[in-house]
Amino acid sequence: MTNDFMLLMPLIIITAGAISLMLVAAFEKVTIEQASFCCMGIFGIAFLMQLSNCITGNVTPYETVFNNMLVISNFTRVAGLIILGCGFFTAMSAQTYFKQNNFCTTEFYSLITFSACGMLLLTMVQELISVFIALEIMSLAIYILVGYDRKNKTAAEAVMKYLMLGAFAGAFFTMGAALIYGGAHSTQFSSIGQFVAENGFFNNPALVAGSFFVLVAFLFKAAAFPFHAWVIDVYDGASAPITGYMATGLKTAIFAVFANFLVADESLRSSWVNYLFYFSVFTMFVGNLIAIGQDTLKRMLAASGIVHTGYLLIALVAVSADNFSGNVILYYLAAYAVGTLGMFAALSYLGGEGEKRKSFDDFKGLAQVRPYSAAAITIFLLSMAGIPPTAGFMGKFFVITSAIDAGQIALAVFGIISSILSMWYYLRLIISMYFHEATDSFEDTTSNGLAPIGTFILAACVLIIGLYPVII
Amino acid sequence: MLTDGLFILFTVFAVTGAAGLVLFKHPMNGAMSFLVTLISLAGLYALLSAKLIFAIQLMVYAGAIMSFIIFVIMFLNIQEEDLPIEEGRFKYLIGGVIIVAPIGLFLSRVIKSFPGADAIITVEGFGEIKEVGLLLFREWLLRFEIVSILLLVSLVGAVVLAGTRRIAK
Numbered sequence: 001m002t003n004d005f006m007l008l009m010p011l012i013i014i015t016a017g018a019i020s021l022m023l024v025a026a027f028e029k030v031t032i033e034q035a036s037f038c039c040m041g042i043f044g045i046a047f048l049m050q051l052s053n054c055i056t057g058n059v060t061p062y063e064t065v066f067n068n069m070l071v072i073s074n075f076t077r078v079a080g081l082i083i084l085g086c087g088f089f090t091a092m093s094a095q096t097y098f099k100q101n102n103f104c105t106t107e108f109y110s111l112i113t114f115s116a117c118g119m120l121l122l123t124m125v126q127e128l129i130s131v132f133i134a135l136e137i138m139s140l141a142i143y144i145l146v147g148y149d150r151k152n153k154t155a156a157e158a159v160m161k162y163l164m165l166g167a168f169a170g171a172f173f174t175m176g177a178a179l180i181y182g183g184a185h186s187t188q189f190s191s192i193g194q195f196v197a198e199n200g201f202f203n204n205p206a207l208v209a210g211s212f213f214v215l216v217a218f219l220f221k222a223a224a225f226p227f228h229a230w231v232i233d234v235y236d237g238a239s240a241p242i243t244g245y246m247a248t249g250l251k252t253a254i255f256a257v258f259a260n261f262l263v264a265d266e267s268l269r270s271s272w273v274n275y276l277f278y279f280s281v282f283t284m285f286v287g288n289l290i291a292i293g294q295d296t297l298k299r300m301l302a303a304s305g306i307v308h309t310g311y312l313l314i315a316l317v318a319v320s321a322d323n324f325s326g327n328v329i330l331y332y333l334a335a336y337a338v339g340t341l342g343m344f345a346a347l348s349y350l351g352g353e354g355e356k357r358k359s360f361d362d363f364k365g366l367a368q369v370r371p372y373s374a375a376a377i378t379i380f381l382l383s384m385a386g387i388p389p390t391a392g393f394m395g396k397f398f399v400i401t402s403a404i405d406a407g408q409i410a411l412a413v414f415g416i417i418s419s420i421l422s423m424w425y426y427l428r429l430i431i432s433m434y435f436h437e438a439t440d441s442f443e444d445t446t447s448n449g450l451a452p453i454g455t456f457i458l459a460a461c462v463l464i465i466g467l468y469p470v471i472i
Numbered sequence: 473m474l475t476d477g478l479f480i481l482f483t484v485f486a487v488t489g490a491a492g493l494v495l496f497k498h499p500m501n502g503a504m505s506f507l508v509t510l511i512s513l514a515g516l517y518a519l520l521s522a523k524l525i526f527a528i529q530l531m532v533y534a535g536a537i538m539s540f541i542i543f544v545i546m547f548l549n550i551q552e553e554d555l556p557i558e559e560g561r562f563k564y565l566i567g568g569v570i571i572v573a574p575i576g577l578f579l580s581r582v583i584k585s586f587p588g589a590d591a592i593i594t595v596e597g598f599g600e601i602k603e604v605g606l607l608l609f610r611e612w613l614l615r616f617e618i619v620s621i622l623l624l625v626s627l628v629g630a631v632v633l634a635g636t637r638r639i640a641k
Contacts, residue, residue: 015621022628067611107632114625121618130615137622144629182586209582 158237
C-alpha cells in the first residue's frame with residue numbers, strides 16, 4: 001500500500017536533507033568528511049524509499065492541491081533511482097577527492113543534494129513552467145559546483161561558458177513554453193497532447209515553433225549536436241566527481257523529461273522523429289570525431305558523453321507514445337551511469353593533487369602498480385564501448401533492437417558503426433594501462449577513502465546489470 | 473488606436489533598452505538602459521490589463537532590484553580603465569544578427585497566427601490582486617513553493633562563489 005505521501009517521500013527526504021545540510025554548514029564543528037557521510041546517508045535513505053515504492057500505471061499525487069503538476073509512474077521511479085544512485089556515488093568519490101584537493105566546504109554536499117532535488121522534480125513534472133523551474137534548480141546548483149574551485153582558471157572559464165550558454169538555453173525554453181501556451185492554451189503536457197490530438201500539429205505555427213524551441217533547450221542540456229560545443233570545456237573544468245555527476249544524473253533527468261514531453265501525444269512525437277534521426281546520427285559521429293582527437297582523459301570522456309547522447313536519442317526516436325514504458329532509455333541510462341560514475345570515481349582518487357594526472361600517458365602502466373584499479377577501469381571502459389558481458393553491451397543491444405523494431409534500420413546500422421568507431425579511444429586507455437612500463441608510482445593516491453570502494457561496487461554493478469537486465 | 477500607438481512606443485523602448493544593455497561599455501550605462509526596458513515592460517503589462525504585474529514590475533524590478541544593481545556597481549567603483557578592451561565586437565554583433573535573423577523571420581510568421589488585438593481574451597476581474605492570489609495559491613501552489621528552492625540554491629551559490637571561505641578541515 002503506497003499512498004501519495006510515500007511516493008513523494010524520496011523527493012521530500014532529498015529536499016529536507018539539502019536544506020538541513022545547508023543549515024549545518026553554518027556550524028564550524030562539522031567537517032567536510034561528516035558532511036559527505038550525511039550526504040551519502042540522505043541519498044541512501046531516499047534510494048531505499050524510492051525502491052520500496054511500487055507503482056502501477058500513472059499516479060497523480062495530491063491531484064487537486066498540486067493541480068496535476070506531478071505524475072509518478074514506473075518510468076519516473078526508475079529514473080529517480082538512477083539519479084539517487086548517482087548522487088550517492090558522487091558523494092562517495094567526493095569524500096576521497098577532497099582529501100587531495102583542498103577547496104571544499106560543507107555547502108558542496110548541500111548543493112549536490114539540491115541539484116538532485118531539481119533532477120527528481122524534473123523526472124516527475126508534467127507542466128512546462130514547472131519543468132523550467134526544476135531545470136533551473138538543477139542547473140544553478142550544477143553551475144556553482146562546476147565553479148567551486150575559485151582559484152582554478154579552467155573551472156572559472158567552464159562555469160562562465162556553462163552559465164552563459166545555459167541561460168541562453170533557458171531563454172529558448174521559456175520562449176518555447178510561451179509559444180506553446182499561445183498555440184495550445186495550456187502548459188500541461190496532457191492538455192497539450194489532447195489539443196494536438198483534436199486540432200492537429202502542423203497547422204498550428206505557434207505550437208510548432210514552441211515545441212521546436214523547447215526541443216532545442218533539451219538538446220542543449222543533453223549535449224546533442226549542434227549544441228554540444230560547451231560540453232568538452234565544462235566537463236574538463238569541473239572537478240572529477242562533479243563531472244561524473246553531470247554526465248550521469250543530469251543526463252538522466254533531461255532524458256526523462258524529454259521522453260515525457262515527446263510522448264504527450266503520438267503526432268507530436270512522430271512529427272519530430274525525422275529531425276531527431278538526423279540529430280542522433282550527427283551527435284554520434286561528431287562526438288566520435290571529437291573523442292578521437294582528445295589527449296586528456298576527462299575531455300575524451302566528455303566527448304564520449306556526446307556519443308552516448310546520440311544512442312539515447314536513437315532510443316528516443318524508437319519509443320512509442322501509446323503504451324510508453326521507456327525501459328530501453330532507462331536501461332541505457334543506468335548502464336551508462338554505472339560505467340561513467342565508476343570511471344570518475346576512479347579518477348577522483350587516481351588523479352592526485354589538483355588532478356595532475358590528466359592525459360592518457362599519465363596512466364601508463366597503471367596495471368602494474370594498481371592492478372585492481374586498472375581492472376575496474378577496464379571494466380568501465382569495456383562497458384562504455386559495449387563489449388559483452390557488460391551492462392553497456394546490453395544497453396546498446398536493447399537500443400539497437402528497439403530501433404529495428406520501430407523500423408529505423410538505418411539508425412541501427414549507424415549506431416553499430418559508431419560503436420565500432422568508439423572502440424578506438426576506449427581501447428587506447430586500456431592499452432596504455434596494460435602494455436606500457438609504469439613510469440609513475442601512484443604513491444600519493446590514497447586507497448583508504450570511499451572512492452575506491454565505490455569504484456569496485458560500481459564495477460560489480462556493471463557486470464550484475466549486464467548479466468541480469470531484468471532487475472531494472 | 474491610442475493603444476496601438478502606445479504598444480509600438482513601449483516595444484521600441486523595450487528593445488532599444490535591451491540593445492543598450494548589451495552594447496554600452498560601462499556597466500552603469502548598461503544598468504540605466506536596462507531600466508528603460510523594465511519600465512517599458514511595465515507599460516506593456518498595463519496594456520495587457522495585468523494590473524498587479526504592472527505594479528510589481530515597477531516596484532520590485534524597476535525599483536528594488538534596479539537599485540540593488542546600481543548599488544553593486546557603485547560599490548565596485550568601476551572606472552573606465554578597469555573595463556576590458558573589446559575589439560571587434562561589432563563584427564560579432566553583425567554575425568549574431570545574421571545567425572538570429574532566420575529565427576526572427578520564423579517567429580514573425582508565428583506571431584501573425586495569433587488572434588488580433590480586437591479579440592477579447594480577458595475575463596472579469598483579470599489581473600486583480602484577488603484573482604492572481606487565488607490562482608497562485610490554488611492552481612500554482614507547488615510551482616510557487618519550488619521557486620523558493622530555486623532562490624535558496626542561488627543564495628547558497630552567491631555565498632559559496634563570492635563569500636569568504638573557511639577551508640582546511
